[in-house]
Amino acid sequence: MLSLVVAVPGCLGAAELKVAVLHPLLADVAQAVGGERVEVVNLGGPGADPHKFEPGPKELQAAQGAQLYFVSGKGLEPYLGKLRDIVGGEKVVEVGASLPTLKAETLCDHGGHAHVHETDDPHWWHSTDCWRRAARVVAKELAKADPAGAEGYGKRSRQYRRKMEELERWARGELAKVPEERRVLATAHAAFGYFCHDFGWRQLPVQGLNREQVPSPKFVSEVAAVIRTEKVGAVFPEKRSNPKMLQTIAKETGVKVGEALIADGSGSVEGMFRHNVKAIVAALAPAH
Numbered sequence: 457m458l459s460l461v462v463a464v465p466g467c468l469g470a471a472e473l474k475v476a477v478l479h480p481l482l483a484d485v486a487q488a489v490g491g492e493r494v495e496v497v498n499l500g501g502p503g504a505d506p507h508k509f510e511p512g513p514k515e516l517q518a519a520q521g522a523q524l525y526f527v528s529g530k531g532l533e534p535y536l537g538k539l540r541d542i543v544g545g546e547k548v549v550e551v552g553a554s555l556p557t558l559k560a561e562t563l564c565d566h567g568g569h570a571h572v573h574e575t576d577d578p579h580w581w582h583s584t585d586c587w588r589r590a591a592r593v594v595a596k597e598l599a600k601a602d603p604a605g606a607e608g609y610g611k612r613s614r615q616y617r618r619k620m621e622e623l624e625r626w627a628r629g630e631l632a633k634v635p636e637e638r639r640v641l642a643t644a645h646a647a648f649g650y651f652c653h654d655f656g657w658r659q660l661p662v663q664g665l666n667r668e669q670v671p672s673p674k675f676v677s678e679v680a681a682v683i684r685t686e687k688v689g690a691v692f693p694e695k696r697s698n699p700k701m702l703q704t705i706a707k708e709t710g711v712k713v714g715e716a717l718i719a720d721g722s723g724s725v726e727g728m729f730r731h732n733v734k735a736i737v738a739a740l741a742p743a744h
């Protein structure tokens with residue numbers, strides 16, 4: 457059979473693989489590891505709230521032709537079953553599935569009585585160690601879908617892991633400026649468990665794992681008491697949320713309100729870490 461193949465200049469360097477991501481920060485790792493071979497479609501947009509986001513017809517249309525769907529996992533996306541049914545289960549990759557999991561206790565009062573549930577904390581994106589592992593997962597999945605690009609994916613994954621190592625070193629150096637007894641991170645929702653675990657801090661959130669969990673007045677007064685007795689230096693709102701109880705606690709205890717942190721990710725991983733670490737150090741390190 458005779459076929460005529462014409463090389464069109466505009467097609468040179470075009471992507472070999474289309475990948476959809478359902479968490480804004482997964483776009484960062486997918487693009488960094490995928491390089492020019494991969495077109496990344498961030499279905500939630502750059503600043504979507506991953507606790508609330510759920511792809512609809514518009515997003516699925518934008519993802520048409522995607523060979524892979526990278527999702528965060530660890531229970532963050534309740535719609536995964538539906539998504540697998542629509543796009544094919546083998547295409548949906550839970551990046552968080554093979555990463556270390558921290559447990560979190562959440563207080564619920566459904567069923568008429570308050571009780572504690574132990575659940576997986578989904579916020580692994582605050583761990584540079586998790587990002588190093590995530591880069592490997594992404595490279596492996598991309599190589600499976602596009603074996604011709606495997607070498608490049610491996611190389612860029614190593615570069616990304618080195619970048620995360622440097623970022624972690626920088627963060628450790630900065631956070632060391634805060635005296636040990638002040639290493640308590642009082643925040644809005646409980647997004648910083650992995651961050652505190654990695655860097656040896658204590659997390660003191662006023663809300664649960666997502667922003668819908670509204671604490672009882674008793675819980676708020678308990679947090680305020682801890683802030684007073686432990687002389688916590690500051691409380692931190694979030695870019696997207698500044699709950700009233702955080703303001704109430706700040707007023708009641710006279711504690712400083714730090715700059716808003718990025719809790720659920722937007723932009724790049726490095727950008728998020730640098731912003732958060734700088735905000736924490738600015739509020740808690742002794743002034744020179």
Ligand SMILES: [Zn+2]
Binds near residue numbers: 646665666
């Ligand atoms: Zn969150």
